[in-house]
Amino acid sequence: MSTVVETVTxxxxPILEAENFELxxxxxxxxxKNWFLRVFIDKAEGIDLEDCALVSERLSDALDAMNPDPIPQAYFLEVSSPGAExxxxxxxxxxxALGAYIHVSFYQSVDGEKQYEGFLQSFDDEQLVLKIRIKTREKEMTFDRKNIAHARLAVQF
Structure with a gap:
């Protein structure tokens, strides 16, 4: 499947670069039973439905023009914004995301937890520092980046 992702990327x-969009x-x-090809795009002002339709049409035409077909099975093409998270x-x-509220999940638990949410204070190639809230106290925690399974922006409640 990675070859499909690489081919689509x-x-x-070039379609996105021409429109100043980000992949x-x-x-x-x-x-x-269904296959989905999902392409998430963004730009500084945010993505709207017209942007998604434009990219979807151009990408669909480019895929249809390829011979042999890089995706032989039937699939649904979805082009959308990555959303708030x-x-x-x-x-x-x-x-x-520096200073933003993020959610981080780990391969191995850290202090008995497999996920944390907090404000991203800093990061480098090896570590990430979050300011987290435990009950009424704030504390900075440092995490090894190699232990991070997923990280995303988060909505704070």
Whole structure:
């Protein structure tokens, strides 16, 4: 499946660059009996329905023009915004999220927990520092980045 993701990434990148959009993520997944090709895009002002339709049409045309077909099975193409809980994957995602409230889940538990939410204070190649709230007290915690399974922006309640 990674070849589908790589092929779609290569095809969609120039389409997005021409419109000053950012590629957030491409995923090709099977849910039940159906396959889904999902392309998440963003831009500074946010993505609207017209932006999604434009990218969907251009990407669909580019995929249809390829011979042999890079995706032989039937699938649904979905182009959308990453939403309020955008994943943090690239270094630039973390840079933009400095000071923001994020959710982090881990491969191995840290102090008995597999996930934390807090404000991203700093990060480097090896560690990430969050300011978390435990009951009424705030505390900074440092986490090894290699132990992070997923990180995303979070909505604070």
């Amino acid at each position: 290569d095809l969609v990148t 957030v993520e491409v995923e090709f997944v099977k849910e039940g 955008r994943p943090l994957k690239k270094e630039s995602d973390y840079e933009k």
